[in-house]
Amino acid sequence: SGRWARAMAILREFEEKCATPIGKLRQVADAMTVEMHAGLASEGGSKLKMLISYVDNLPTGNERGLFYALDLGGTNFRVLRVQLGGKDGRVVNQEFAEVSIPPHLMTGGSEELFDYIAAELAKFVKTEGEDFHLSPGRQRELGFTFSFPVRQLSITSGTLIKWTKGFSIEDVVGQDVVLELTKALEKQGLDMRVAALVNDTIGTLAGGRYLNNDVIAAVILGTGTNAAYVECANAIPKWHGLLPKSGEMVINMEWGNFRSSHLPITEYDHALDVESLNPGEQIFEKIISGMYLGDIVRRVLLSMAEEAAFFGDTVPPQLKVPFILRTPDMSAMHHDTSPDLKVVGNKLKDILGIPNTSLKTRKAVVELCNIVATRGARLSAAGILGILKKLGRDVVKEGEKQRTVLAMDGGLYEHYTEFRVCLESTLKELLGEEVSANVSVEHSNDGSGIGAALLAASHSQYL
Numbered sequence: 001s002g003r004w005a006r007a008m009a010i011l012r013e014f015e016e017k018c019a020t021p022i023g024k025l026r027q028v029a030d031a032m033t034v035e036m037h038a039g040l041a042s043e044g045g046s047k048l049k050m051l052i053s054y055v056d057n058l059p060t061g062n063e064r065g066l067f068y069a070l071d072l073g074g075t076n077f078r079v080l081r082v083q084l085g086g087k088d089g090r091v092v093n094q095e096f097a098e099v100s101i102p103p104h105l106m107t108g109g110s111e112e113l114f115d116y117i118a119a120e121l122a123k124f125v126k127t128e129g130e131d132f133h134l135s136p137g138r139q140r141e142l143g144f145t146f147s148f149p150v151r152q153l154s155i156t157s158g159t160l161i162k163w164t165k166g167f168s169i170e171d172v173v174g175q176d177v178v179l180e181l182t183k184a185l186e187k188q189g190l191d192m193r194v195a196a197l198v199n200d201t202i203g204t205l206a207g208g209r210y211l212n213n214d215v216i217a218a219v220i221l222g223t224g225t226n227a228a229y230v231e232c233a234n235a236i237p238k239w240h241g242l243l244p245k246s247g248e249m250v251i252n253m254e255w256g257n258f259r260s261s262h263l264p265i266t267e268y269d270h271a272l273d274v275e276s277l278n279p280g281e282q283i284f285e286k287i288i289s290g291m292y293l294g295d296i297v298r299r300v301l302l303s304m305a306e307e308a309a310f311f312g313d314t315v316p317p318q319l320k321v322p323f324i325l326r327t328p329d330m331s332a333m334h335h336d337t338s339p340d341l342k343v344v345g346n347k348l349k350d351i352l353g354i355p356n357t358s359l360k361t362r363k364a365v366v367e368l369c370n371i372v373a374t375r376g377a378r379l380s381a382a383g384i385l386g387i388l389k390k391l392g393r394d395v396v397k398e399g400e401k402q403r404t405v406l407a408m409d410g411g412l413y414e415h416y417t418e419f420r421v422c423l424e425s426t427l428k429e430l431l432g433e434e435v436s437a438n439v440s441v442e443h444s445n446d447g448s449g450i451g452a453a454l455l456a457a458s459h460s461q462y463l
């Protein structure tokens, strides 16, 4: 019928605009490399902030003692304690707890948020059992993973540049987040020192390196997306401090804010951006990460419903609700292997209030999920190629058997199998067989929590 043809025309047009042929991916990778250079050259030189982390040494395995970590950066935050036993003992013991952040705290006041976090951490510390040992006379130390763009002043302090991922608490912007946390810890009567302020990419890099010496970069694909990597200290023109002994410095790219004319951006992405809490910012993040993928799918479905009566004569009202279709639901539909696409049918019914969809309709929905996920995964791979190019690891060097390992984490990477498989195969495609043989991607399961604790250990006041 005419309606179906119109709906398919909308879908096809969207597909064309989302296309990521290999040539385009190479342009994106090259643009990423160029922006990396620009961001390292001068403050404000690029959309990529290329933030100096003050981490100039990654874990060696010799770390010892009891350390805590707190991971704030999405819809949940995690608290963790780990007993480190040095080279032989490694991680002797670990425990964690996950707490969801009440949505009103994400857009409320600074004090309420930090008080809530400190109170939850205090509760967790109270449950510390016999398997954990704090050396006598010592203060507990914490690695604070704060996964928003921060201008670091030292390893233990940094001011918030801006919120992302649905957070918006104006009175924290420009403030030292370690100071805010420390004040809240004191109010709780909790005697604990923040020994390292890092973000999740740095934590994942540290956690990855602890397990594998060849880890040189970390990528997060969760609610948001970001990457960090180990740079030569003398390749950072904007760094005017002393060169670290190691000769290295970990850089937090804040790649979620990358943008380039080569990115395939559609009218739906544009509308999502305009209506977001941070219009004009985090454009790469908005086409790749878990916070947004489901909503892109919803927007295309809405257009198909409005312009082509894809779901019948009336437009299902739920389809107009922003973020009602979450990426985990999109992923569940995408992975539906039942012959009648039962999962898709149920999601459409339960989430969007659309009953009795035909198999043909369900298939089109799966196809749409595939288009959106494929674009995100392939662009992520292009971003990674950009990093490898910056480091000269996109080629095989004569006589060198240099291995390159990327530590990956985040709910999107971990749970969205189609996304992960597409990312990994695209990276292989981009690198070619010979280079690929020396490059591997490893899932660093909650590396960021352990990583922050490890960095607290290597920056302990008792060393």
Ligand code: ADP
Pocket (backbone or CB within 6 Å): 073, 074, 075, 076, 221, 222, 223, 224, 289, 290, 291, 327, 328, 329, 331, 332, 409, 410, 411, 412, 415, 416
């Ligand atoms: P955060 O990024 O908030 O620190 P995670 O790394 O756990 O936390 O990632 C959570 C995000 O991962 C969710 O916001 C969601 O977008 C995505 N995600 C979680 N589960 C799935 C899933 N089954 N399929 C696809 N995406 C998922």
Ligand code: MG
Pocket (backbone or CB within 6 Å): 073, 074, 147, 200, 222, 410, 448
């Ligand atoms: Mg996280």
